[in-house]
Every structure is written in structure tokens, then in C-alpha cells.
Amino acid sequence: MTLLDARGVTKSFAGITALDGVALDVDAGEMVGLIGPNGAGKTTFFNCLLGMLRPDGGTISFDGKDLTRVPTHRRARLGIGRTFQRIELFAGMTPREHLFVAERARRGDGRLWKDLLGLGRPKPDELARVEETLELLSLTADADRPIEALSLGRGRVVEIGRALMTNPKLLLLDEPSSGLDHNETAELSQILQHVNGERHCAILLVEHDVPMVRALVTRVFVLDFGRLIASGSTNDVFADAAVRKAYIGDVV
Amino acid sequence: MDNFFGGLTDGVAYGAVYALLAIGLVLAYKTSGVFNIAFGVQAYASGALYYTLHTSHDVAIIPAFIVSVVLLAPLIGVILDRLLFRFLRSAPEMSRLVVALGLLVAIPGIVQLKFDQTLAISSQGIVPHGDTVYNIGPAVLNRDQLAIIVTTAIVALAVIVLFRYTAVGLRMRAVVESSRMAELNGVNSDRVSMLSWVLTSFVAGLAGVLLPQITGNQVVDVYYTTLVTAAIVAAVLASLTSVPLALAAGIGLGVLQEWLNRFLPTNSVVASNIRPGLPFIALFLVLALDPRLRHRRGTTDPLANVDPPPPAPVAGTRSSELTWGTRIFWCVIGAIYLYYVFFHGNDSVLDDAIRIAIYAIIFCSIVVATGLAGQVSFAQATFAGIGGAVSAQLATQQGMSVILTILIGALVAGVVGMVVSIPALRLGGIFLTLFTFAFALAFENVFLKFGWITGGIFPEAEPRPQLGSVDFANNKSFLALCLVVLVLVSAGVVLVRGGTTGRFLDAVRGSQVAAASIGISATRARIVTFGLSAAIAGLGGGLLTSYEGHYTPTNWATFVGLFWVVIVVTLGPRTIEGALQAAFGFILFAKRVLPVWLPWLINHIQPFGHVGTLPAAVQYIFFGLGAVTYAKHPEGILEANKRKPMQKIQALIDRRRSSGEPPETATSGAAPA
Ligand SMILES: Nc1ncnc2c1ncn2[C@@H]1O[C@H](COP(=O)(O)OP(=O)(O)OP(=O)(O)O)[C@@H](O)[C@H]1O
Ligand SMILES: [Mg+2]
Numbered sequence: 001m002t003l004l005d006a007r008g009v010t011k012s013f014a015g016i017t018a019l020d021g022v023a024l025d026v027d028a029g030e031m032v033g034l035i036g037p038n039g040a041g042k043t044t045f046f047n048c049l050l051g052m053l054r055p056d057g058g059t060i061s062f063d064g065k066d067l068t069r070v071p072t073h074r075r076a077r078l079g080i081g082r083t084f085q086r087i088e089l090f091a092g093m094t095p096r097e098h099l100f101v102a103e104r105a106r107r108g109d110g111r112l113w114k115d116l117l118g119l120g121r122p123k124p125d126e127l128a129r130v131e132e133t134l135e136l137l138s139l140t141a142d143a144d145r146p147i148e149a150l151s152l153g154r155g156r157v158v159e160i161g162r163a164l165m166t167n168p169k170l171l172l173l174d175e176p177s178s179g180l181d182h183n184e185t186a187e188l189s190q191i192l193q194h195v196n197g198e199r200h201c202a203i204l205l206v207e208h209d210v211p212m213v214r215a216l217v218t219r220v221f222v223l224d225f226g227r228l229i230a231s232g233s234t235n236d237v238f239a240d241a242a243v244r245k246a247y248i249g250d251v252v
Numbered sequence: 253m254d255n256f257f258g259g260l261t262d263g264v265a266y267g268a269v270y271a272l273l274a275i276g277l278v279l280a281y282k283t284s285g286v287f288n289i290a291f292g293v294q295a296y297a298s299g300a301l302y303y304t305l306h307t308s309h310d311v312a313i314i315p316a317f318i319v320s321v322v323l324l325a326p327l328i329g330v331i332l333d334r335l336l337f338r339f340l341r342s343a344p345e346m347s348r349l350v351v352a353l354g355l356l357v358a359i360p361g362i363v364q365l366k367f368d369q370t371l372a373i374s375s376q377g378i379v380p381h382g383d384t385v386y387n388i389g390p391a392v393l394n395r396d397q398l399a400i401i402v403t404t405a406i407v408a409l410a411v412i413v414l415f416r417y418t419a420v421g422l423r424m425r426a427v428v429e430s431s432r433m434a435e436l437n438g439v440n441s442d443r444v445s446m447l448s449w450v451l452t453s454f455v456a457g458l459a460g461v462l463l464p465q466i467t468g469n470q471v472v473d474v475y476y477t478t479l480v481t482a483a484i485v486a487a488v489l490a491s492l493t494s495v496p497l498a499l500a501a502g503i504g505l506g507v508l509q510e511w512l513n514r515f516l517p518t519n520s521v522v523a524s525n526i527r528p529g530l531p532f533i534a535l536f537l538v539l540a541l542d543p544r545l546r547h548r549r550g551t552t553d554p555l556a557n558v559d560p561p562p563p564a565p566v567a568g569t570r571s572s573e574l575t576w577g578t579r580i581f582w583c584v585i586g587a588i589y590l591y592y593v594f595f596h597g598n599d600s601v602l603d604d605a606i607r608i609a610i611y612a613i614i615f616c617s618i619v620v621a622t623g624l625a626g627q628v629s630f631a632q633a634t635f636a637g638i639g640g641a642v643s644a645q646l647a648t649q650q651g652m653s654v655i656l657t658i659l660i661g662a663l664v665a666g667v668v669g670m671v672v673s674i675p676a677l678r679l680g681g682i683f684l685t686l687f688t689f690a691f692a693l694a695f696e697n698v699f700l701k702f703g704w705i706t707g708g709i710f711p712e713a714e715p716r717p718q719l720g721s722v723d724f725a726n727n728k729s730f731l732a733l734c735l736v737v738l739v740l741v742s743a744g745v746v747l748v749r750g751g752t753t754g755r756f757l758d759a760v761r762g763s764q765v766a767a768a769s770i771g772i773s774a775t776r777a778r779i780v781t782f783g784l785s786a787a788i789a790g791l792g793g794g795l796l797t798s799y800e801g802h803y804t805p806t807n808w809a810t811f812v813g814l815f816w817v818v819i820v821v822t823l824g825p826r827t828i829e830g831a832l833q834a835a836f837g838f839i840l841f842a843k844r845v846l847p848v849w850l851p852w853l854i855n856h857i858q859p860f861g862h863v864g865t866l867p868a869a870v871q872y873i874f875f876g877l878g879a880v881t882y883a884k885h886p887e888g889i890l891e892a893n894k895r896k897p898m899q900k901i902q903a904l905i906d907r908r909r910s911s912g913e914p915p916e917t918a919t920s921g922a923a924p925a
Contacts, residue, residue, distance in 0.1 A: 052765060076771035088769075090762025101755045105771040112753055112780050116744050120751020159766075166770050 003028040003202050004080075004170055009048055009058035011041075011226075018044040020226040021058070026170060031196055031203045033213045033234070036223035042206045043085050045223070046172050050082055051075050063169065076105075081168030083159040085175050085206075089147045095158045096143040099130045102165035130165070137161045137191060152179035157188070164195065170202045171195070177209045185209065189216060214238065257390045259510040265397035267506020268404040269459070269466055273483035274490065274498040275404075276455040279411055281492045283424040283448035284337060286348045287682045290355035292480035294453055295460035296473045297359055298325045300367045302378075302461045303471050313380065317461065325457025329449035336880055338445060341431040349682050350628060350821055350882040357818050358876025360473035361869035378461050396465045403462060407455060408499045414451075415495065424448050474811065481693060482531030484686060488538050488545070505534065529697030535690035540675040545683050574902055582829075590735075594728060602727050604839055606799055609734035612835035614792035615820050616741050616828065620785040622817070623826035624749055625778055626761040631672070631688040632789050633813025634695050639665040639790025640797035640808065641700075644714045647798075654717035658794035662787045669786020673779050692810040700805060713801050734795055741788055742828040748784070757781060815875070822878035841871045 004026040011019040018041040026032050034042055047053040049060060051072040060067045062078055070078070090098055103126050114120055134140045137157050142150055147158065156176055163171055173192075177185045189212055195201050207213050213220065213234075220237040222230040230243050237243055273291065280288040288294075302320035305311040311319075332355070340348050379399045386393055393401075415421040423444045426434040431441040460476070467475040486505055490497035509530060539545065593605045614636050621629045643661035646652045652660075676687040716725045717733070724730045748754050759767040760774040767774060797803050806812070819838055824830025846866040854863045 050769060052768070071773070072765075072768040073771045073773040076769055082769050084766065084769075088763040088766035090759045090766065093758060093762060097755070097758075101759045101772075102770040104752050104755060112748065112784065115748045115751030115753050118747050118751075120747060120753070162766075162770060 001028050002026075003030075004049070004060075004062050004204070006045075006049065006060045007058055009045065009060065010056045011044055011048055011053060012056060017226050019048065019055070022223065022226070022228050024221050024228070024231075026202050026204055028169065029196070029200045029202050030219070031192075031205065031217045033217040033220040034204055034206045034223065035208070035210075035213060035220060039225075040223040041226040042223055043174055044226075046082060046174055046206070049075075049172065050080060076166060079167070079169035080172065081163030081166050081170070082172035083156065083163055083174055083176060085178075087152065087155045087159055089155055089158060091148065093147055094144050095139050095147065095150070095154075095161070096130060096134065098147070098158055098162045099133055099165050100126065102162045103129055106166045133161050133164055136164075136194070138187070153181065153184050156180065160191070164199070164201075167199075168201055170204065172204050172206075174206045175208060176205070177207060177212060185212060192216060210238075255514040256511075258392070259514045260507055261391040261393055262397075263507030263510035264503055265393065265400055265506070266466060266510060267503035268397075268401045269463060269479065269502075270483045270486050270505050271499045271502025272400070272404045272407060272455070272459050272462070273480050274486035274502045275408055275411055275495055276452060276459060277480070277483065277487040278490055278492055278495055278498045279455060280448075280452040281487075282415070283428065283452065284333075284445060285341070285345065285428040286337060286352055287345070287492070287686075288352050288452070289349070289477075289480070290352045290359060291452075291456055291459075292476035292478075293356050293359040293363075293473055294325070294328055294456035295463060295480075296471070296476040297328060297363050298457035298460035299464060299471050299476070300363050300460075303464070304367060313378070317378070321454070321457035321461055325453045325460070326450040327453075328456075329451075329453030330446060332453070333446045333449035337449065338442065341427070341441070341445070345681050346626075346628060346685075347882055349685060350817075351880050353628075353814060354818055354822075354876045354879030354882070356477065356876070357815055357879070358873045361872035361876060363473070364869045365867065365873075378465075400462050400465065403458060404499070404502075407458065408495060411495050420444070420447065477811075481535070481689070484690075485531060485535045485538055488535070488542065488683075488686070491544055505531070529694050532690055532693035532697055536687070536694045539679060539683060539687045539690055545679055573905060574898065578898075593731070599727070602731065604843065606727065606731045606734055607796075607839045608835045609731065609738050610792050610796045610799065611838050612832050613734070613738050613741050613795065614789050615816065615831035615834045615838075616738075616745050617785040617787075617789035617792070618817060618820040619745055619825060619828065619831050620748070620781055620788060622821065623830075624745075624754055624757050625781040625785075626757070627778070627782075628685045628817060628821075629688045629782075629785070630685060630810065630814055630817065631692040631695075632785070632816055633808045633810060634692040635665045635669055635786040635789035636793030636796075636813075637700070637805070637808025638668055638786075639793030640803055641793075642790075643794035644797050644803040647714045654715055654798055658717065658791065658798060661794040662791035665790025665793065666783045666787030669789075670779050670783035672786075673782035676782075677775050677778055689810070692813060696810050714798055714803070715801075716798055730799060734799075737791065737795065741791070742831075745788075745828060748781075753777060753780060815872070818879040819875045821882050822875055837875070841874070842868060846870055 002025050004024070006022065006024045009019050009022045009024075010017075022041070022045060024032075024034070024045075034045070036042055044053065048055045049067075051067065051070060062075070062080060065078065067075055067078075090101070093101070100122065107126075131140075134143050137160065139154070139157060139161060142154055147155065150158065156179060160171075160173070160176065176192075177188060180188060192203060192205075193216065196203055203216075205213065205217060217234055219232065220230075220234050221228060222237060222240075222243050230237050230240050273295075276291050277288060280286055280291060298320045301324055302316050305316040305319060306313060336351060337348070340351060379395045381395060384395045386395070386398070415425075423434065423439050424447070426437070426439060427441040427444045427448075431445070434441050434444075463476060463479060464471050467479070482505070483502065486498050486501035489501040512530065590605075593601055597605070614632070617632055617635070618629075621627055621632070639658070639661035641661075642664045643654070643657040646657040646660060647654050672688070672691050676684045679687055716723070716730060718724065722729060724733050756767070756772050756777045759770075759772055760777055764774050793808065796807065800807075816834075816838070820830060820834045823833045823837060846868065848865075850866055851863045854861075
């Protein structure tokens with residue numbers, strides 16, 4: 001079943017065409033890669049999917065719903081989670097608080113009157129869910145340190161955890177392995193596989209680490225200068241000459 | 253035709269003043285990254301010195317000008333840079349605005365310690381024989397007006413040349429973007445930033461001596477600040493960046509204003525209510541409608557995260573014993589104070605206590621807006637005033653139960669707050685604050701003049717509330733009522749802070765895009781908190797109006813609201829404790845500390861001099877300079893100073909305990925490593 005269906009997505013910034021009629025689809029529970037050289041428009045595409053940028057043209061539908069007029073926070077509630085290439089964390093909060101606030105957001109609007117009646121305090125089942133995700137991502141040791149004290153790599157993992165707390169049907173990951181060392185990258189791959197398997201969460205992965213992409217995903221889309229130059233099963237795409245030229249370079 | 257040309261020439265002269273001030277604001281913003289709302293009072297300092305020298309000490313124009321504009325103004329700039337803004341270069345834009353607000357409050361206080369107030373109405377223009385009139389074609393201008401126009405033209409030209417053609421101008425902008433980055437590129441940012449401040453302050457000084465010609469020859473700080481507020485319109489139209497646009501917008505505004513003065517009917521609501529409020533209405537409209545301001549991101553230093561994160565509030569780092577210890581301590585102190593007030597205090601002590609309780613309620617609204625939502629609102633006094641006016645009018649005109657009218661007043665204030673916040677939300681940071689400022693000024697100048705809102709100049713007496721058989725006409729029972737309301741409001745604020753809304757607001761403050769990506773609507777969270785904050789202010793306004801027995805406009809003047817922000821921000825904007833301390837400070841400083849306690853203390857610890865009552869200005873200096881610490885201690889100066897002793901006591905407790913049991917490291921989460 002098609003979960004995400006983007007067609008003809010176009011976006012330009014003052015003369016630069018960052019996206020030119022990009023069509024991309026992700027099935028429920030599937031892991032898909034989106035690759036392309038620097039400046040290809042991958043991050044811009046994510047921003048259009050979540051409504052942080054308004055595309056100039058094209059349609060995006062998710063879970064059968066047209067997203068054109070839906071604001072970002074509602075798209076998140078529909079089940080799209082994401083991480084950021086330049087990490088965006090909540091200054092002054094610990095990782096545990098990051099996950100907790102996301103858990104709260106998942107449960108719906110914070111109604112002011114509930115707070116006023118004292119119903120806003122953390123509940124045991126919420127804390128348990130937070131604890132579970134912390135363990136899944138091996139964040140327990142860092143859970144109560146200020147976020148500013150964590151390394152970039154750990155910060156990325158906190159972002160993934162925060163996105164997971166909203167129970168997304170589709171997770172958009174923007175270069176999750178940058179800033180991580182070799183071991184951490186391997187661990188991340190395992191976590192993603194686990195999340196995909198256990199939580200049935202589809203993943204759209206933007207990544208420069210080719211071995212990681214090949215190991216994880218079944219299908220790949222390739223962007224170059226805002227155009228889709230190839231798409232299909234991982235093996236076919238990486239065998240494609242145009243992809244090698246644009247992305248991996250002629251050397252291989 | 254006469255009106256047309258007369259309006260045009262007078263308008264150009266008037267507009268030249270707006271343009272000069274707007275250029276000053278743009279220059280300050282571009283070269284130091286500070287939205288300098290204290291620009292007007294800097295000008296006031298030079299103006300006051302000039303007219304003191306020239307008018308009362310008969311110093312000739314040139315030496316007086318040299319002392320007040322060429323020497324004093326840049327000196328103020330150097331002092332501000334060296335002592336303050338140098339340390340704020342990588343602070344958020346908002347902190348710099350609050351620091352400037354502190355100066356806005358403090359500088360007139362300092363000037364007035366020395367400045368002879370009687371002089372304020374007898375100053376002459378800067379040029380000799382300023383009223384000599386020239387006919388230039390169809391235009392009629394006097395020498396004063398010419399002086400303003402020529403000065404503005406020269407300043408505009410000089411600033412344009414500075415930015416377009418000199419390396420210094422480029423360096424100034426680099427330092428604003430990121431002083432650390434500029435230093436990495438070999439720019440001496442200390443020198444550059446000092447130069448920026450000297451330049452800006454010099455322009456302020458020039459404006460200071462020129463302004464009184466259009467304020468009816470009066471040197472009054474509020475007039476200066478009001479003119480600067482009007483000039484903000486031009487500065488905003490220039491997006492705070494373009495000098496030519498600021499010049500054009502300033503002059504256009506002046507001409508428009510003079511034409512409206514001439515062509516609008518003189519005997520209607522328009523004349524009495526709309527006209528004096530025009531600049532503020534214009535500011536309100538420009539901020540609400542200008543699409544360029546949409547989601548304009550504040551300047552943040554890309555290297556700002558080199559600084560360590562702010563420490564957690566004391567309440568978060570102390571163990572539960574100590575928390576309970578301090579709570580019990582404060583409860584005991586509070587109980588002793590209330591026992592004294594209820595059973596031994598005279599009327600004036602009781603009056604203090606009631607006012608403190610009411611202002612503590614009002615200041616809780618600032619805790620919600622600033623402490624929780626991270627937004628500085630300059631309109632809290634207006635919201636409180638709306639609450640007061642609604643309750644007074646309903647009680648006197650409709651004869652409704654006063655308790656009910658106070659609640660309705662709070663509700664109306666809350667709704668107004670929410671409505672105001674909607675256009676404000678697409679604005680970020682300082683523009684949002686300016687929007688609340690424009691709203692407050694427009695409301696004060698337009699709506700508050702209608703009798704149906706305020707009850708006219710001599711409103712009917714509003715009765716005290718009555719609840720069943722309890723009549724709150726007795727001051728002691730009224731105090732009890734206020735205390736109950738205060739406890740309820742504080743409990744509400746604490747619950748909201750610890751509940752979902754508080755956490756969402758923390759997230760939105762941390763990163764708006766990330767908050768949106770997990771489904772938090774920043775808009776909704778902010779509208780709700782703005783409404784809550786305005787409602788709390790309105791509640792306090794209703795109580796004070798009922799206590800005093802009638803609506804008192806001076807309680808709710810916009811500039812009073814600015815002082816509230818300053819005092820709460822100084823003492824701790826995130827906690828109820830801070831609001832309480834601010835209320836004690838606000839009431840007791842003016843009534844007890846300055847006239848009685850401080851002089852007594854000074855006269856008893858040293859035998860030499862004798863001090864009488866200290867002037868009220870000291871209060872403004874004290875708290876104004878207090879707010880200047882905001883950038884360093886956004887959690888409030890008292891909170892900051894409590895940390896050390898609290899940690900010491902905590903260490904003592906820990907040591908005690910560890911001598912008996914194995915040391916416990918998990919709970920004493922002291923300062924982050
Ligand atoms: N806000 C913006 N304003 C102007 N141009 C932009 C903006 N965002 C992106 N661009 C441009 O759009 C193009 C695509 O950028 P994008 O960040 O989407 O690329 P990317 O594929 O994510 O690259 P990378 O691998 O470096 O992250 C680039 O040329 C970039 O300069
Ligand atoms: Mg990218």
C-alpha cells in the first residue's frame with residue numbers, strides 16, 4: 001500500500017531550481033533511500049514534505065490524504081516524523097525531556113484547562129514509554145545530561161528518539177550518520193532495522209554513506225540538480241551509469 | 253493650496269526629525285545589533301545638558317553644543333559599549349532589547365538628579381533667532397526648521413557613504429553578525445563596536461538638541477521617547493536596514509501627518525482621538541501588515557554556542573529537603589508578615605499589603621508571557637487597564653455583582669490579548685515586542701479617551717465586591733480576598749509551567765521547527781499563553797480598580813507597563829517568587845525604602861553627612877540598571893545570587909549525610925559539568 005505519494009514537486013529559490021518535478025513514493029513499512037550529490041535538493045524535498053517550505057507545484061499525499069493545505073504540525077500528527085541535517089534540539093532540555101515532550105505531543109493538544117486542574121504531570125505509562133525508547137537507542141546513560149553537553153552524534157540519536165516518540169508511520173532521516181563514528185554508524189543501522197521491523201515504520205533515508213544505504217534499503221531514488229535521474233531497486237540503481245557519473249564519480 | 257504647501261513644508265521639517273531618529277535607530281541596529289529603544293533618552297541626556305548650560309548658565313551656543321553633543325553624547329556611547337553591550341554581542345536579540353529597556357528607565361532618572369526641571373519649558377532652539385522666516389519659492393520655513401532639515405540631510409548622506417564606500421562600515425556589520433567570526437578574520441571587534449556606539453550616540457546627541465523645537469520647546473524625557481516611538485514606524489518601513497528608505501519614510505510620515513492635521517475635521521472624534529494616536533496606529537498597521545517582516549529571523553551569532561549553556565534554576569538543583577526547608581522558611585516569614593499586617597499594622601501597612609498582593613497577581617502575568625513563553629510584552633499595563641475599565645463600567649453602569657465584573661474584566665482582557673497576539677505571531681522576537689508596544693500606545697491614545705471605556709474624567713465610584721454575606725468593603729477582608737486570588741493564580745502558573753503547555757512552550761523556545769516536526773503548534777501555544785497572561789493582568793486590574801474605588805488611568809499608562817517589565821525581569825521572570833519580590837519592590841521602594849529606610853540607614857551608619865528623602869528617580873535608576881543584568885542572568889538577578897549560598901547549604905547537608913551513610917551522588921545534581 002502506498003503511504004507517501006509525491007508527484008511533480010517543484011521548488012525554486014530566487015533563480016535556483018532546487019526541485020524540478022520530483023516524483024517519489026514510499027510504501028507502508030518500506031525502507032527507501034534518497035541520494036544525490038551536495039545541493040541536489042534532498043533537504044529541500046524533506047522540507048516540502050513536512051510543509052516547512054511551500055512547494056511551487058506538485059501534489060503530496062500521505063496515507064490517502066492530500067497534504068497541500070495541511071500545516072506542518074498537523075502533518076506530524078498524521079504520522080510523518082523527521083530529523084534535521086543541522087540538528088535542531090530544544091536548548092536547555094535533557095534527552096529524557098526531549099522524548100517526554102514528544103510523547104505529550106503525540107497524545108494530542110495540551111489543553112490549558114487540564115494543566116490548570118493539575119492533570120499535566122507526567123504519568124507512569126508515559127515515563128515508561130520514554131524509558132523504553134531511551135533503552136532502544138542506548139541513550140539511558142546520557143538521559144539526564146543537558147543536551148548542550150552531548151556530542152553531535154548523540155544529538156542525532158536524540159533527534160531520532162524524539163521523532164520515534166510520536167509513533168510515525170514514516171520517518172524522514174536527513175544524513176543521520178554524519179557526525180557518527182564507525183561503531184556508532186553500525187549501531188545506528190541496527191537500530192533503524194529494529195525500528196523498521198518492530199514498529200513497522202517506513203523510513204526515507206537521505207545518506208551519503210553508500211554502504212549503509214545499500215545495506216538498509218530496498219529501493220533508491222537519485223536526485224541531481226533537483227531532477228530525479230534514477231529510481232528503482234538498490235542494485236539496479238547503483239549499477240546505472242548515469243548514477244555513477246553524477247554521484248559516485250566516474251572512478252568506479 | 254495654502255494648506256497643501258504649508259503642510260508640505262512643515263511636514264518636511266517635522267519629518268526630518270522622524271527621519272533623523274529613524275536613521276539613528278537603523279544605524280544602531282546595523283552597527284551594534286541593538287534595537288535601541290533608549291535612543292530617545294540618550295538624546296534627552298544631551299538635550300537636557302545643552303539647555304541647562306545655555307538657558308540657565310548663559311553659556312554661548314557653541315561651547316554648550318560642544319560639551320553636550322560633541323563630548324557628552326559620544327562619552328555615553330563609550331560607557332554603554334564598554335560596560336554593557338560589549339558583553340552582549342552574542343546574546344540573543346531579545347536580551348539586548350531588554351537591556352536597552354533598562355537604560356530607557358534608568359537614564360532619565362540619572363539626568364533628573366542634576367537637571368533643573370523648571371528649565372524644561374523655557375528652552376530655545378539651537379540656532380540664534382530661530383524664528384526668522386525665509387520664503388523659498390512657495391515654501392515658508394524658519395531657521396529652526398532649516399537647521400533640522402540640513403542636519404538630517406548631512407547625517408543621512410554621511411551614514412550612506414559610511415555603509416556604501418568605507419571598510420569601517422563593512423567591519424561594523426561583520427561584528428554584528430558574529431564578533432567571534434569577525435575576530436577570526438582579524439577584525440578588532442572591540443574597537444569597531446566602540447566606534448559604532450560613538451557614532452550612534454553622537455547622532456542621538458544631535459537629535460537631542462534639535463528636538464525641543466517641535467516639542468513646544470520642552471525638554472521632557474517622555475516627549476523624546478514618544479517621538480522615537482513614532483520614528484520606529486519609519487525604521488520598520490526601512491526593515492531596520494536601509495538608510496535611504498528610513499529617510500524617505502520619515503519625511504513621508506511627517507508630511508502625511510501635517511496634511512492630516514490640516515485636512516481632517518477639527519471637531520470630531522477624529523480630531524480628539526485619532527489624530528494624537530496617528531503615529532502609533534501607523535506603527536500598529538505597519539507591523540501587522542508589512543509582509544517583509546513575516547518570520548524575519550533575529551540575528552543570532554553562529555558561534556554563540558561557544559558559550560556554556562545557562563545553569564538550571566536553583567529550584568531544579570537542590571535536594572528535596574532543602575526545597576522544603578526554603579519553602580517552610582518563606583511560609584514562616586510570610587505568616588509573620590501577614591500576622592503583623594492583620595493584627596498590628598496601621599492603615600498604611602494594610603494598604604501596602606493589599607497593593608503588594610494585587611501587583612504580585614499582575615506580575616504573574618509577566619511570568620507567564622516572559623518567563624514561560626519567552627516573549628517580552630510591553631502591553632501588560634494595557635491589559636490590566638482593560639480589566640479594570642470593564643469591571644468598573646459594568647459595576648457602575650449595569651449594577652452587576654463586583655466579583656462577577658472582575659471576572660468578566662479578566663475574560664475580556666484575555667480575549668483582547670488573544671486577538672492582539674494573532675497578527676503578532678507571524679512576527680518574531682523584537683518585532684513582536686514592538687507590536688505590543690504599538691498596541692499599548694494606540695490603545696492609550698485612541699480608545700482610552702472614550703468615556704464609555706473609562707467612565708470619563710470623573711468616573712462613578714466602583715463599589716467593593718460582596719460575596720453572600722461577606723462584604724469586602726473592610727480592607728482586611730479585601731486583603732484576604734486578594735491573597736486567595738494570588739494563591740489561586742500562582743498555583744495556576746506553577747501548574748501550567750510544569751504541565752503540557754509549559755513543556756510545549758519550552759520546546760518552541762528551543763527550536764520552533766523541531767517543535768512543529770513533532771506536532772506542536774507554536775501558534776496555538778503562544779495564543780493561549782498570551783490570552784492567559786492578559787487575563788491574569790486583567791484580573792489584577794479589576795481588583796485594584798475595585799480597591800481604589802474608581803478607574804485611575806495613570807496606573808495603567810504604557811510607560812508604567814515598561815517599568816513593570818523592567819522590575820520583574822530584574823528580580824526573576826521565571827518564578828512566582830520573582831513576581832512576589834517584584835511586587836514588594838514596586839510598592840515598598842517608592843513608599844518606604846527611599847523616603848524612610850535608606851536615609852535612616854545612611855544617617856545611622858555614618859556620623860558625617862545627613863540625607864533627607866531620596867528622590868523617586870533613584871528607584872528608576874536602581875531597577876533600570878538592574879534590568880541591564882538581564883543578558884547575563886536571564887533567570888533574574890536574585891535567582892542568580894541565590895545559587896551560590898544554596899549550593900553551599902546543599903554541600904553542607906550532603907557532607908552531614910555522607911558522614912553517616914555512603915555518599916549519594918544521583919540526587920545532588922549540582923551544576924552541569
Ligand atoms: N532557503 C534557501 N534559500 C535559497 N536557496 C536554498 C535554500 N535552501 C536550499 N537552497 C538551495 O537549494 C539547493 C538544494 O539544497 P538542499 O539543501 O536541498 O540540498 P541537499 O541535497 O540537501 O544537499 P546536502 O547534501 O549538501 O545536504 C541548493 O542549491 C541550495 O543552495
Ligand atoms: Mg541536505
